[in-house]
Amino acid sequence: MRKQLFVLLAAASMAGAGISAHASESPDPAVLEQGKELFISKAAPACAVCHTLADAGSAGTIGPDLDEIKPDFAAVKKAMYEGLGVMPNFSQSLNEDEINAVASYVSHVAGK
Numbered sequence: 001m002r003k004q005l006f007v008l009l010a011a012a013s014m015a016g017a018g019i020s021a022h023a024s025e026s027p028d029p030a031v032l033e034q035g036k037e038l039f040i041s042k043a044a045p046a047c048a049v050c051h052t053l054a055d056a057g058s059a060g061t062i063g064p065d066l067d068e069i070k071p072d073f074a075a076v077k078k079a080m081y082e083g084l085g086v087m088p089n090f091s092q093s094l095n096e097d098e099i100n101a102v103a104s105y106v107s108h109v110a111g112k
């Protein structure tokens with residue numbers, strides 16, 4: 001009984017690691033949708049205010065055009081955690097899942 005439980009837990013944690021390792025390559029549609037909503041309006045201030053991103057229908061010009069610079073997952077995360085120039089950092093206002101969702105979304109759609 002104990003052994004079976006251990007095997008189950010080990011399998012579950014391995015499956016979890018697999019999902020996060022591939023998050024930026026083939027993101028879950030629900031995660032992309034969450035990232036898009038945060039980008040357009042739910043993040044405060046919303047990314048769309050400052051950035052152009054065709055998929056989000058945004059045309060902000062305070063920050064760089066994300067379709068042009070096509071940031072990867074890590075670059076979006078870093079900008080959100082640390083802030084950059086006039087871009088605020090989102091490490092207090094958004095949780096890690098939300099930051100990952102935005103990073104997946106932007107890196108997936110930018111330039112497309």
Ligand code: HEC
Nearest residue numbers: 043045046047050062063064071075076079084085086087
């Ligand atoms: C108040 C305006 C503003 C908001 C809001 C904002 N940004 Fe930015 N962002 C900027 C500016 C300005 C820069 C360029 C800063 C520089 O290079 O000095 C930038 C840079 C970036 C970069 C490029 C980072 C790099 O490595 O060069 C990414 C990616 C980015 N922002 C994503 C986002 C996302 C995602 C959000 C929403 C969660 C967001 N930004 C919200 C203004 C903003």
